[in-house]
Amino acid sequence: MAQEQEPQKNPTNAQSAAPEEPVRVNHTARNIIIALVVVVLVVAGVLVGVHVKNSGKNAAKGTKDNPVVIGVIGATDKQWPVLQQKAEEQGIYVTIQDFQDYAAVDKALAAGQIDLNEIQHILYLANFNEKNNTDLQPIGGTAVYPLGLYSSKYKSVDDIQAGDTIAIPNDETNQARAIGVLKSAGLITLKDDWTAFSTPADIDTDKSKVKVTTLDGNKIAHSLSDSQIAAGVINNDYVEDAGLKPTDALYQDSADTEEAHPYINIWAARKEDANNELYLKIAKLSADPDVENALQEQSGGSASLADNYTPEQLQQILADLQKQIESQE
Template identity: 35%
Template sequence: MKKTGLFLTSLLLAASLVTACGGKQEAAPANGGAAAEQQTKIKVGVTGGPHEEIFNKVKEVAKGQGIDVELVVFNDYVQPNQALDKGNLDMNSFQTIPFLAKFNQDHKTKIVEIGKGVTFPMGLYSTKHKKVEDIPEGGVVGIQNDPTNRARALLLYQAAGLIKLKDGVKDNATPLDIVENPKKLQFKELEAAFLARSLGNVEVASINTNFAMEAGYSPKKDAIFSETSDSPYVNIIAVREADKDNPTYKKLVDIYRSEEVKKFIDEHFEGAVLPSW
């Protein structure tokens, strides 16, 4: 019995030594696999198109810095915030500050900006005129019919020197707030998606970048007047309020706002999308 016990003890000791050595060898693989397994994963909601393309570049850069980004692509402007609020996303990138403010107000959510992204400059487009000064008196001009874009369009017409709005209206502006209209322009409200196809029926129209690009127009080349990169309608990266100080999320924002990503945006979109940094 003593011999048997000694034999078993020797076997257990040998096994423990083999296991210990094996553990050491696996802990430091040559390719850094253990570190890769510990990457922080972040689920980001984006809308299809430019936001998705930009974040694919961010994802590529982030992987080299230990962050694994999973993209979830949406085709509307409501679900990305709903999914974020419910905890199905960690952050999203698709909306402007005024849009988020209205969403929070309407849905009683607590979603906040964690960083500024890019601007899709709204522009004034015309197939009849090369300059805003050429728009004739009494001309019919197009604007979007949804509240957020309608106010944005009116502010754009004001920036172009065509009208003046009542002081302080800003994001709540409607045609009723026009206090000066020297050319007596007639504002025709249409669905945002239809404006590019309606240029033959109006003197000029305010068109969102995505719809302008879909219609074959270049915001940089074809708009006779447009917003600049300091537009208050810059798109933002958003998170739940409770996560606003998350260091990993902040690191991802820094990667988004890096020179490498900016170069990609400038080269890929050729001025149709403007970095805010």
């Protein structure tokens, strides 16, 4: 018997075949490998970062990897690149970090965010320490920026007549300093010793050659044209604006006068670093002739250099001022 053949399916009549299911491949092994690679890369990155960070910490202070950071206001001042160069010649690397606010620089120093700063005179530091319960210390002096006595009527202090009236600033800091200038010039006598907190009430008017009146600091230069004002003590900030030059002053304080001691600009460090040889060496660079020349150029020749004071002398001035501040409270 002949075998019956299965009839062929007519493709025009048959239903379309169902699509094939995609082949399911197991990627578990591959994903594990990728995850491991990612973990290794992340760990390696962290280790490199830690190494870089620690390499700076482990490097000796003052090296290229761990420079001494100095906080300043006015990083573009002429003396800073000269000081950096002089430091590098001695194998010391420093970084000049610019700030815009005086208190912020001292706070950064106290917090250990910078190593040194050079922004202020001793009286400012004394007030900061007292107000913030800190113990920053001066380790070197730079200069005093003199406060001058100016006149449009006289050419010298000797020309000033008995009974003349002299104007001084009425703000607390400059007022006391101006009184010190007049005392040093021999124009007034005080009832007691001068301090950085002296006021017009401390002037012995019967024994003084001149009378003293107080004005806003920014008005004194213009008051020189007043027939009732013989002379005025003008803050440096207003000298140039008034068309005057520091060399026009009849008299000005200097770093050598006792009355100018609170106004010596200084290098400041944390108390625990007050004897740090590296930091002391940097502070002494202020006395380098090239650095001083740049400083004088920056100040227009008005700076009275104060690099001959020892850290101990400066620290004693600071201690005395802080005691005076405490007694005022």
